Structure formats: C-alpha cells, structure tokens
Amino acid sequence: MNNKELHKTSGIIEWIDYRLPIFTFFKHFAEYQAPKNLSYLWSMGSIAGIALVVQIITGIVLAMHYTPHVDHAFNSVERIMRDVNYGWLIRYIHSVGASMFFVAVYIHIFRGLYYGSYKTPRELLWQIGIVIFLVMMATAFMGYVLPWGQMSYWGATVITNLFSAIPMIGKSIVTWLWGGFSVDNPTLNRFFSLHYLLPFVIVGLVLLHLVALHVHGSNNPKGIDIKPGKDMIPFHPYYTIKDFVGFGVYFFIFAFFIFYEPNYLGHPDNYIPANPMVTPAHIVPEWYFLPFYAILRAVPSKLGGVILMLSSIIILFFLPWLDRSPVRSSSYRPWNKFAVWFFIIDCIILGYVGGKPPEEPYLTVSRIATAYYFFHFFILVPCIAKYEKPLPLPKNLDEVKIC
C-alpha cells in the first residue's frame, strides 16, 4: 500500500495506526501463537507479571500513608496497621506479595534451567530475566528497610557494608550510599525514593523481556523448535485461560498467607523500632535472599564472601555458553535431568543453612553446598554437555504421542 492510498483511508483506526501503530501492536497479541504443549510451569511468567502489578498498586497506596523519616517511619507503618482503613490488608498484601513474587520468579527460573530456555536463540531473553531478578532483589531489600524495625535497620547496615569489602574505595562508597556515617535518615529517604522508582524500571525490563520472548516465542517442555502450523495454538484464548487458572491457584495461596499467616515469612524483630545501639542476637535477611546469604557466610574472608555471592548470580549470565548441549529440554537429557534437580536441592540446602546461626554444623554444610553450587556451573554443566548422550528428539509435538 502506498502513501496516497493510506492517506485516503477514512477509518479512524487506520488513520491512527498509520501514525502510531497501536492497533498493529494489539493485533500482534491477538495473533500471537504458542506451542500447544506448554505446562502450568509456563504460567509462572504471567503470574510473576500479576505479582508485579499487585506490588505496584498496593505500594502506591501504602506510600500515601507512609512517612520516610527515622522518627516517624515505624509509627506511620503501625498507623497503617491500626488506623488506616484496610491498611492492615494493603500492607499484608504488599509484604506477603513480595514473597509470592519471589516464589513465582524462582519457579520461573528453575523452569528455564530444566527446559534449557536460556539456550540459543533465547540468550538475551534469559539475561534480561537475570537483570530483572537483580533489580527485584534491590527493590525488595530497600522495601524491607522502610518499616524501620530492628531487622530493617540491621539488614540495611549489613547489606550496605558489603560494599566496604571493596579494596581502597570501599569505605567511601559505603559513606556515599548512606549519605552519612551510619544508616540514618538520609539513607531511609533515598531507599524510599529508589524503592518507588525501581518497580517501574522492572516494568520497562519486563517489556524488553516480552519483546525478546515474542521474537522466537516460548520454549516448550520438549525443547524442540516449533514451526508455525499444527504444533502452535493461539495464545488467546488458550493460554490466557490456562494462565487464569494459574492465577486462581496463586491468589488462593496468596490469600491463605495474607489472612492466616501474614507474618509467617517475616521476622518478629522487625516489630521492634530500629535501635542503632543494639543489634538483634540473630539477624537474617528475608527468606528469598538466604541461599546467597549462606554463600556469603561460607567464606572466611570478607572480600572473598562478597565476590563469591555476586558470582553466584553473575554466573547465570554465562549459562548459555557453559551449557553447549544442543538439546534444550532435560526430558531428553538423562544426566542433566539429575544435575538440575541436584542443583535445586543444593539451593534449598543453601537457603536452609542461610537461615541458621553461623556455627557448626551449618557452616560446614554451607561450604559444601557453596562448593557444589559452583561445581555445578563450572564442571558439571560443561562436562554433561560434552559427554552426555541425549535421547532422540521428536521431529514435532505429535510424534511424541506415537512414541
């Protein structure tokens, strides 16, 4: 169609779309196709998306009642709990919602690990996902500081002090992060500002994640490349409906925690106002940081611990090149299947010892588990890729049924 023809079109939709292709954009979603064999594990992406929306909506309302000042923060949160209409509900949705968000994202990541979703041509998709995970961790950490309880304060102190491990400039960086000589009002103010900003950064990253996803489409449980045709079905309504079922289960579990165990995943010490003079006897981060916390404490060197902890996430960026096996799905990789499961168990063990005091036997366990974590990525994954004999792959999804 040439320009003259387009200018003549009388429809307002064509007029707008020619200038701003929003209708073409919607059409893409209406026509978007996905492999027909996606399991419920593939709902975790949409669930994580909903979790982000819930956090942003409840967070905006909470920010309307919250005061980011060391003298008022704790009391303003208690006021939300006691005096603001439904404040208890909104705050519990937000705090439980953070944990639920991480549950969805962790399952989403392990799904990717098991089915090789990080492999070509989805390397960038995978890496954007890791960036989202990192920004999520920063957001969650700063959000946990805002109630200004004992765990908030000492969590902030410990995590910001990680940067002091950097040789030479470490101390100056920490002072810069704090805006003072300890975690204090300037720190609380900037954390509040960033905690409000970063979710919108995540929204932007999620859009990039979706753009990258929609170029080559979803991976699938068989891990084979799927050509358009009878192995694909329209995303809407088939996967929108399937995702809605996932949302139902997700919100059911979510509601159970909000109404019956709202503080199960929190820590009672955070209901004590922050006291810079007294550290609680046993401080732990939120559960979703525990595996990394365990790696940090496993190393008897300050700098070494910090480096190892960062490496444990950075290494995920290189996974597409550490695993050179041409087969994606672990369903057809008899060795890798076990390796991934052992890795998941290793992460759970790390999470468990991360929540325990830094003493024996937990210290030894955390060292072995940390060693295994890196053994998995540096030795196991490349070696399995090299020596494993994958099972024969089906040519298409229907052939699977005949097998």
Add this chain to the structure above:
Amino acid sequence: MSQNSNKNDPENNSECNLDCSTRRDFMVLAASSMAAVGGACAMWPLVDSLNPAEDTLAMSSIEVDLSHISPGQTITVKWRGKPIFIRHRTEAEIKEAEAVSMSDLKDPEEDSKRVQAGHAQWLVMVGICTHLGCVPISGQGDYDGFFCPCHGSHYDGSGRIRRGPAPKNLEVPQYTFISDTKIRIG
C-alpha cells in the same frame, strides 16, 4: 474472536450449532462478570484506605475553654485542620446583629439561629470564607464583622455575608455547651 480463521480452533472445526455457541458465550459472560465484580471488590479497600483513618476521626472533636475571652475579643482555635472563630460579642454587637433586616441579606438567617439560646454573646463559626476557602480577618470590613482579603467578601457581626462574591454566611459548626464557659466542637 480473531483466531476464528485459525485451523486449530476447535470452535471452527467442529460442527458447532447455535446452542453450543450460546453456551460458550454465556460462560464467557458469566466468568467475565465474576472477574469484574471481584476486581471491583478488590479495589474497594484501596479506595477506602484514602478516607480519614481511625486516628484522624478520633481527633475530630475538641473542647474549648471560653472563660479567658474578654468581651469584644475573637480567638481562633483549630478543629479538623480548620480555623474556628470564637467571638465574645458585646451587648452593642448583639443588638446590631439582631437589628439587621432580612431583606438586606444575601443569605437570610436570623442572628438567633446562629447562636445558641441563652449564649447569644458567643459566636462560633468555621473561619473559612464560603467563596473559595480563604480565612477572613476579624474586625475588618464595612459591617463590623469579618473581611476576606482574597476577593473582598464582607461579613457582619453575625458572620453573615453582606457584600462580595461569597454566596453563603460563614458556617456554624455543631457544638454544645458543656458548662457556661466551656464548649465541645464536633
């Protein structure tokens, strides 16, 4: 639905008669309605949280001691974040306010309706101009009452609008005399 053209769509392939399409339509409508109702209910706590909180409501009444206000004096107290004018009127002021003819008033109201019986010397009003919310100045204006500096509204010694853009008399809040020299506002 846009995917009707797709070969994989069972709706298109099966011999779907009118009945089965209405059943699906019904299910889609019913499910969407449920989702809409659920969504609206879920929004309510968020909306309601913006209403005055319990502690804000708890502070919505105050007690004021009048014994130290000498005749002719006006004090301002804060109630629900708003200024409240309390004027101890002299006999002359009361007489003047009572003498005003109703036809001279933009918002006709007897002076006796604006004070409490037996306490005509006490004039209690919300000190907010009924025009656009400024605080009038006591003892100014052409009617021995209040004058709003923002847009020039003149109120008389009973707080009634006499001249200027304001449409109504100054509002009298709900208050009760606990004793002869003490009132509770709110």
